[in-house]
Amino acid sequence: MSLLKNVGTIGGLTMVSRLFGFIRDMMLARVLGAGGVADAWQLAFQLPNIFRRLFAEGAFASAFVPLFNRRMAGTEEITEARKFAEEVLAFLIPVLIVFGGLALIAMPWIAGLFANEGIEADPELRDLAVLMARVAFPYLAFMSLATLFAAILNSLGRFAAAAAAPILLNLCMITALVIGISLGEGMEARRMTGFYLSIAVTVSGLLQLLWLWWFARRAGFRMSLKRPRITYGVKELGILILPAVFGAGVYQISRFIDLFFLSTLPDGAYSFLAYADRLNQLPLGIIGIALGTAILPALSRHIANEDTDSAQRLQSNAIELAMLLTVPAAIALFVTGSAFTSAFYTGGAFTIEDAMATGAVVSALVVGLPAYVLVKVLVPNFFARKDTRTPVFTAATSLLLNIALNFLLVPRFGVVGLALAGSAAAWTNAGLLYVILARKGHFRMTARVVSRIARIMLAAILMGAALWFAMPYGADWYTGGVLERVGAIIALVAVGAITYFALAAMLGVVNGETLARLTKRQA
Template sequence: MNLVKSTGTIGGLTMVSRIAGFAREMLMSRILGAGIYTDAFYVAFRLPNTFRRLFGEGAFSAGFVPLYSQRLQSGGEADAKRFSEEVLAVFLPTLILFTLGFEIIMPLFIWAITGWHGEQLAFGTFLTRITFPYLLLISLVSLFSGILNSISRFTAAAFAPALLNLAMLVALVLVREGGEISATAVAAAVTIGGVLQLGLLMAACKRAGIVLKIRKPKLTPGVRQFIRVVVPATLGAGVYQVSVFIDTFFLTRIGTGAVSWFNYADRLNQLPLGVIGAAIGTAILPQVSRHVDIGEHAEAARVQGQAADLAMLLCLPAALALAASAHPLVSAIFQGGRFTERDAYFTGLTLSIVALGLPAYVLVKVLTPGFYARRDTATPVKTALAVLAVNIALNFALIPPFGIGGLAAAVALSSWLNCAILYVILHRRGHFRVEKWLMSRLIRQLAAGLAMVLVLVLIRQGLTGWFKGSVGERLVGTVALVGGGMAVYFPLVWVLGGTDKEELRTLLRRRRPQKDAG
């Protein structure tokens, strides 16, 4: 399987979701602004998403995909399907009990992470109780996505997040009053979006000839093996998600609007992260797992090296462009209605700092499959614990003098520390190292990226005022920044030899959808 082709399929469809997400955030910024109702919604949205990353995308995929691929190769489709049903039989009731338990203790938990009281606590609890069933739904989506990704059918899983964004977008279009009413409508749309995603993935599995039956929960040997792998991964993901709760804890204490500023900035930051990082991480895990299982360790390392090259080719310019153009981009996209110039300033400040950690976060997506493919989920746990301790210390040190900028810096620095530790461990074990060819390409990519930054600064200065002007002026300013950056970076990285030219042609060439991508 071609890594560039797989990444392009996943990344292209993820882009559809991100565009819908941008439209959603643009409407939300104007309808809800960055006040107490928006803060309450983002806390309600963040909670199930945090546990989704804990139970679903991170830990579950890390444990399920390699084991499913292993059974697919050794025992065929029947054995892999039986393993999936056994896991589902235990996974589903666990999710149901967890969801019900959290619905009961929700007021206490929201108070613990936000410090809210009175009406704000009541409204935040109300919204979170509406959104929390999304956890159950999206965790099941992760199971079906893992099955489809293991058989190289990436389309449905990559497109599914667009349904969530579309559901929320429809809610905002239909309910424009603002305040409690709009926030409640968008919260309800989160759970509706989860239902739509699950329906799409189940239908895609059915088209692939995979229909899972509900079995009686039983700790079979396959389930025990899955638990042995997934529990350390869950602990590792849990450490990271604790840092998310810690960030929320500090954000709510920085002041009203801080939660919203961070989330609006994260929306822009998540565009390259989702399109590049998630796509590459999803594409390489099955490939690395297959090579490791048959003893082709050099090939596994080659796949990771190729992924790192492709990731930085796309991520370095995105990170540098976001850091250099944060303020005009935020003003052009979000400012208006209830989203004030002050909101735009603090959102832009947050984005300009957080974006500097983007390359590290994407590289972590490339490095962790090197552990998961070898059934080693304990090492990332230890790494995550060390990074969590540093992140907490940085929050305490940087937030008092720098406010939300200090929190953003803590996030970026922690990402780089996590990346560095994981790489050093893989290097010492002989599993992966940055070869000379890769280092040479990375240096050339960085040189092209810095040249692009100079051009972006000139564009910013030449179009001062356009980013806060009419819709047409904002559109021209945004297109000038994005188009100008690409027009400089990609030709320059081509001339400097910062990438495999054939791979870049494949990435940029329009391709018909693959028949087996369903």
């Protein structure tokens, strides 16, 4: 299957999930607003989610897939791979039970560590945040097990089921919000809505686990539960996972740092960042996560077979495709962030002032969007070679820079400064990863790829200028009726898309040769 088709499958289903996520967050903004219960809910939701992305999706998947593929290489039999997966599953279950139990006991301390001034000042709100976090935290265990089945399916070349699973989370949360709306308005209704949301998160984790387990069985990969043992395969996985937490999970570690600095900011900061990150996550999920997920199994196979040329070509295509789609998305959101946040979120408990503050955070976040995607694309090159030490070095360097910039920027610019610090750290991480790959001779961009990226950036900058001139014409529509808001956003998207792709075609970035290369079937 070609790289473009794999990315299209994962990205298309991820886009559906993100669209449901937009609907979810639009409802959240109107029902909970910003600050108060909304901040308490965002804190409770972030805790299991960050752990999930850090350990389950980030470190576990990056370490498991190369080891799993190595056991499948050169043979059509999957007995050895199945045995390895069963050993990992048997060991993972008790670890998750123990970790989850300890987290539930320590939740008052964990939530208190990251609670902002508004939550700390209200004992009832603080207790609500702890309760919601406890109810939602089993989501981590369910999703960690689900990630195992997702990694197996991705390694077998079946990307659709895992890409579609997050839709269940958004559907469960939308259902909880509909129930919350039926409760009416007022503080008690908001508190109950937050509690129902936490239940919905845990239920969605169980549903996603059952969904992926069923698709794995349907693919012929049936696993049985065994007695937990620390086998050679489990040890090998453990050795790779610990540094992988830093290498593949730098973005999520940064989120922990963000939570700490958010706790020093006034009421509403959690909500502004969460709503802004929804816009940032749309291209990051569709492009970055899709590319990283699609190329890791293929890179592992090419490197295991010592096919250097194919590995080089796959990495180049991934970077070019990432920049082709991510750079214009970042520049468009940088220019039009406030228009999107006004159109999507304003209404009910969410004011226009809240929307403008969120828009400023969007503009700061997307500065680092291409870098986050590049990290997703470059890290698999290290993990496919079982090199987890190098990403540790680059991650540690970028994290130190992130912390230093947070101390410098957050007191001056608040949550916007926090977003800018994360963007600068992401570019540092991406730059270091590429330089080290080039020095080790594993990958180096050719002059052709560099030239194409330069033309992509030129086309995107000119598109940004067109959007900047077009923005004021829809100023009154961004907060108007539903049809006015939809029309204004569609108009902006149309101006950006037509301008960018017309310029990209004129500059020779998008042509038949590009499509032929990206749609070429991977071995």
